[in-house]
Amino acid sequence: MNLAGLKKISIVGVGLIGGSFGMAVKQAFPAVQITGIGRSAERLCAAQNLGAVDAVSTDLEAGVRDADLVYVATPVGIELDFIRRMAPALKPGAVVTDAGSTKARICRGADGVPGMRFIGGHPMAGSESAGVESASPNLFRGAAYVVTPTEKTHPDDLILMKRLAESLGARAIELDPETHDRCAAVISHLPHLMAAALVSLVKERAGETPEILEMVAGSFRDMTRVAESSSELWRDIFISNDACIKSAAADFLNALTSGLNKICAGDAEGIRDWFKAAGETRKSILPGSRD
């Protein structure tokens, strides 16, 4: 199947990501019919009113039956259950993809479902705001969209997903699921853990010096913003990528200790150069972005 063959898409879980995907597809391909599937009729209704989907269903099997592509955008912890349950109802040749923040367990699990044509994906976009009310057709624009084929992936499905991601304004990146998870642990999962740990530390210190709470400034605000993300979504992400996060935390600690040792040794030149190199690296990764 190619992009032109996409007539009907079903989205399982119409929240921030699923809703934004629906809106973006409607904008790029107005003729595509989109069905939103979920457990809450009220939330599905909200998604339909916002123009994210054309039709809705609370019945998974009925909702995916005619779909050329099924887009699974539920919390990571329940994705595989949905994928297994929908398998018998899919029409031949239907492709299933997902938007989960961790990939190895889902992709390897889906590969084990008989008759399933699955290719994982992870749009590196999001927000600490959840829900279809925060959805936007432009959420993926300029963002990385990682597609994670395995040796079981049909080559056509890889091409389809890359082209679809690019049609929505994203940059398609191809990585195997395990490499994706190692990278995501460093640039997203560990930062969320760090944010929550820093907040915990400030709360603990406030026990002896309440004034600390009034002193919080820009760096604390920036570094802890994502601590307000959904604890249900992040519980699933953390648990499903535990080994990679542990390894990322160990390497982060080494990097932190490297800087700290220079400070405690009074190595003024060493700490200046170390900090400066980090600033220059960031500038090269995010050119023109100091915000």
Add this chain to the structure above:
Amino acid sequence: MNLAGLKKISIVGVGLIGGSFGMAVKQAFPAVQITGIGRSAERLCAAQNLGAVDAVSTDLEAGVRDADLVYVATPVGIELDFIRRMAPALKPGAVVTDAGSTKARICRGADGVPGMRFIGGHPMAGSESAGVESASPNLFRGAAYVVTPTEKTHPDDLILMKRLAESLGARAIELDPETHDRCAAVISHLPHLMAAALVSLVKERAGETPEILEMVAGSFRDMTRVAESSSELWRDIFISNDACIKSAAADFLNALTSGLNKICAGDAEGIRDWFKAAGETRKSILPGSRD
């Protein structure tokens, strides 16, 4: 001396903080005469053109001679040298304050300078942008302004500095220098170190997986923004608060490990509750601010 007695103010170091202080004073007290003191005539000229100071001097002694208040806003590492050098030139009753990000070494050092009337301060405002070009009369508005009296501080000077800070729109907070440094280590200095360490880690991982650089998204961008701060300024801050930063890093590591252990034990409920509590704490510290 009270606020009404402030006729002449000299600012040593007219960069982001010194320049913003000058602009804010001009706005609140248009009659006050402000002299900018620095080593670069070019930078002083820029500050004068931007309206941050009325007159300029590259001669420290001449520049402070008539001042009722001297505001030291140089990098932390050279503050004490300026304070010692200006002491003989000050007129009787002149008050000296500073804006350094670390307080114990400077306040205790200044207390040891014969004849010096010193009270430390730290406006918890700033930016990863340096230089008077980024200065604004509103930089202190709504920000915390910590004043750090010691047992040698004249009570009038404490009142003066609190009122002055409030006149510029800041919230005055009183802490002893050592307590200030412990708090600042947690909410500002450690976060800067964490930002640089996270960038270093991503750079290291990019050696094996270059795609990681294209995957960076919101949480990485937020958490590393301050890594682009001035390496000269931060070298001084890190070195002058080494013990507090080390202790903050150790406590941060404990908090991080506490979350990580729940993840690695597969304790779904534990990690959800831990993350949720952090989000709620942040919300109570920064109400209404998810950005």
